[in-house]
Amino acid sequence: MRVSSLLRFRSTSLQTSIAKQQQYVPQHKPAVQDDIKRLEDFxxxxPNILVLSGAGISTESGIPDYRSEGVGLYARTNHKPIQHLEFVKSSSVRKRYWARNFVGWPNFSSTQPNATHHALARFEREMRVxxxxxxxxxxxxxxxGSRNIVExxxxxxxxKCLSCEYRIDRHEFQTILATLNPAFKDAPDMIRPDGDVEIPVDxxxxxxxxxxxxCGGNLKPEIVFFGDCVPRPRLDKIAEMVYNSDGLLVLGSSLLVFSGYRMVLQMKDLKLPxxxxxxxxxxxxxxxxxKISAKCGDVIPKLFDFRKTNPL
Structure with a gap:
């Protein structure tokens, strides 16, 4: 392949990759430089700020959220979030969940962090957050590379097991599921172009x-499904972090889920910004x-930019 053809191929591949990553980002206006400067000054x-991140930062890595207009899962597909009680009570719901999860896991687990994730890791190293x-x-x-994280x-x-303390790494669990379900060897073909999973009923x-x-119990991902409660020790730890902070930076969250909105209320009760x-x-x-209405990737990586303050 000639150099010019190779460069065109690489350019096309890069553009395709970027388009795929951005397909779940809703329409937005460009960030305003004055807003970036205002947030940087803030x-x-x-320096002891606490960050709350939501699905809006991961959409830029190609992971869809639920609610974004036009591009969220609610808008694009008939997919609805799993309910905790349905998963616990129904074997058919568990089968459907794990079948979809099995098919989608390779793509989900290979997703890479974007510029906002990397910027936050840098801010932690620089003791800015x-x-x-x-x-x-x-x-x-x-x-x-972030270290001080609460999921x-x-x-x-x-x-994890719903009945005892047993836990297993999801990658290892994928191998077990693959062994038990050889008919799913064509699983990649079940992923639709919009990223959703379509699996035959049989x-x-x-x-x-x-x-x-x-113990023979049912296995579930260590995720707080809708209708379930965040573990009390985790809430207590977050409350302590709020108390010891000097403010909150919310990134990519509509805050419609109360567990996130609660943090804002706690901050305001303490009269913190x-x-x-x-x-x-x-x-x-x-x-x-x-409040800055913009894509996180257009704002956060530009804060405290070493190249900006130390030009070559």
Missing amino acids: LISK QAVVTQNVDRLHTKA LHGSGYVV YIENFHIPECPE VAIVNIGDTRADHLADI
Whole structure:
């Protein structure tokens, strides 16, 4: 292949990759430089800031959220979030969940952090932020290098028993599921172009899920499903982090889920400031000291930019 052809191929591949990553980002206006400077000044004066991240930062890595207009799962598909009680009570619901999860896991687990995740990891190293509390279960903050993280809603990377203390890594569990379900060798073909999963009914009915090897109980991802409660120790830890902070930076969350909105209320009870960066309205706009309606990737990586303050 000639050099010119190779360069065109690489350019096309890069453009395709970027388009795929951005397909779940809702329409938005460009960030305003004055807003970026205002947020930077806000953070400079509050080095012990706490960050709350939501699905809006992971959409830029190619993981869809639920609610974004036109591009969220609610808008694009008939997919609805799993309910905790349905999962616990119904074997058919568990089969459907794990079949879909099995098919989608390779794509989900290979997703990489974007510029916002990497910027937050850098801010932690530079001691500009105290910690990140994330509503996401994708481990992208960990992949980017952040260390002080609380996964508010748990993680998709761990599977646990509902009846005992047994836990297993999700990658290892994938191998077990593959062994039990050889008919799913064509699983990649079940992923639709919009990213959703479409599995034939007979596949779901015949999908095999292992029992807990220690007690025979049902296995579930360590995720707080809708209708379930965030564990009390986790809430207590977050409350302590709020108390020891000097403000909150909300990134990519509509705050419609109360577990995140609670943090804003706790901050305001302590008379601490709140800044929000999110495309569109949030539940806490009326409580925000700073609200920037923009894509996180257009704002956060530009804060404290070493190249900006130290030109070559």
